[in-house]
Amino acid sequence: MKAYKLRDNIWWVGGIDWDLRNFHGYLTQRGSTYNAYLIIDEKITLIDNVKYYLYEEMLSRISSVIDPSKIDILIQNHVEMDHSSGLPMLMKLLPNVPIYTNANGIKGLKAHFGPEGWDFHEIKTGDSINIGKRDLTFMTTPMVHWPDNQFTYCPHEKILFSNDAFGQHIASSERMANELPLNMVLEEAKKYYANIVLPYSKQVQKVLEAAAPLEIEMIAPSHGLIWTDGIGQIIDAYKHWAYYDADPQKALVIYDTMWKSTQKMAFAIAQAFENKGVRAKMLNLQTNHISDIMTEVMDAKYVCVGSPTLNSSILPTVAAFLYYLKGLSPKNRIGLAFGSYGWGGQSIPILQQLLGDKDQCGFEMLDPIKTQYIPDRATLDKITQDLEQQIT
Ligand SMILES: [Fe+2]
Ligand SMILES: [Fe+2]
Structure with a gap:
């Protein structure tokens, strides 16, 4: 050669x-x-x-x-x-x-x-x-x-x-x-x-x-x-x-789902961003590699992460992503925790903590969103409307 x-x-x-x-x-x-x-x-x-x-x-x-x-x-x-x-x-x-x-x-x-x-x-x-x-x-x-x-x-x-x-x-x-x-x-x-x-x-x-x-x-x-x-x-x-510059017109909706309830929420969340003129990218952890998602995090102002509750916790795919995200330490981002649940609903506070706590990702956080079992059309519309109020 x-x-x-x-x-x-x-x-x-x-x-x-x-x-x-x-x-x-x-x-x-x-x-x-x-x-x-x-x-x-x-x-x-x-x-x-x-x-x-x-x-x-x-x-x-x-x-x-x-x-x-x-x-x-x-x-x-x-x-x-x-x-x-x-x-x-x-x-x-x-x-x-x-x-x-x-x-x-x-x-x-x-x-x-x-x-x-x-x-x-x-x-x-x-x-x-x-x-x-x-x-x-x-x-x-x-x-x-x-x-x-x-x-x-x-x-x-x-x-x-x-x-x-x-x-x-x-x-x-x-x-x-x-x-x-x-x-x-x-x-x-x-x-x-x-x-x-x-x-x-x-x-x-x-x-x-x-x-x-x-x-x-x-x-x-x-x-x-x-x-x-x-x-x-x-x-x-x-x-x-x-300098951690981020585009205020770009949001990521990163999630995994069991029976598609959290996925439905993810689309309702994306709709709220779109309604406010913010481009929203859907990133299902079943189909996107965490290292590719990190590339998207580089310029997205909003990082929304969703998981249903499984075994009183979050799905392992979501845990792996958040652990990876924390290690790579992006700053100057706004986070949102969301998920559906059957009875315990522990995934949402866990996501809120992993994204928001100072010793974790330390993001500024929007109000978390949770729904029990399968969100119907009215619930999804309300998710969209309530979130729109929070997006400046
Ligand atoms: Fe190298
Ligand atoms: Fe190296």
Whole structure:
């Protein structure tokens, strides 16, 4: 397999994971890539690595440009194993090559691989190394996505090697975002942010500020497509996402149902939003994956969640979604709990607590809605009318 030329003497040499469909619970319908970058200068430099089972692919791509044993410098922007588990194999070939990473990177790589004798060089934000014609400058970006993440910037070509930031899980034979429909790439970047980066939005705010003065003509992330024409759009999108912007004209009605009573309520709730000019999206947990629902949460102001009462609790599908939602910590949303019940009706206070409590999702809450057994037409109409009063 061949390297892909990005600029004179700068090559993409990563691996394409066509079959990846599950990234610890995140449904990756389009697969992914692990991007590594080779810079041919007086000192030949490899930035990042790949997942262990794509190591041979990376090596063959490097070999299409140079003999891999000629690599002089390794830069490791992140410890997580999608970008590092090929490293121990490469180190067998290059046992004495220096590895540039930050203190958390050194700590993490040691903890993962227990390397004997690897030649670590600690970098800090603002440090540069010279590799010949080029300098490479570092910026640590802790918690975007692990404590060890860092950016590497090449001022000569104005390329930002951003690792997990600005990535998307897309396997494709195209390398550049502008070779595919930009909306699709941005949508996958949104899904990636929702399911991976969202809990660290405060840190993303800081990183966006710190990186703002950089002149950037290319963003080369560690997953998916490389940004050139779409740089403005992806940075703008990150600004919206990092500050939890939500569209007041978008509502989600997320639910599961036993005998379709909660589903009937869900449609009555959606009708209330539609009557107020708010687009409502129906998301049945039987047919929508929680990682896709998170993509929708990224820009929806209203997050309504419904479950009937089962065994004095909520349905397991709804519990799984709410637990996932809480972990990813979107802010600045308005919640609504609803559901039907037979006798106990415990699902509604449980939903109210999971969505509204400060130590849970912490959403501002509308009044909860519950109905016993099967809601008739009049009950459904009343649900719609009462809810309309609450939507501003
Ligand atoms: Fe990561
Ligand atoms: Fe990653």
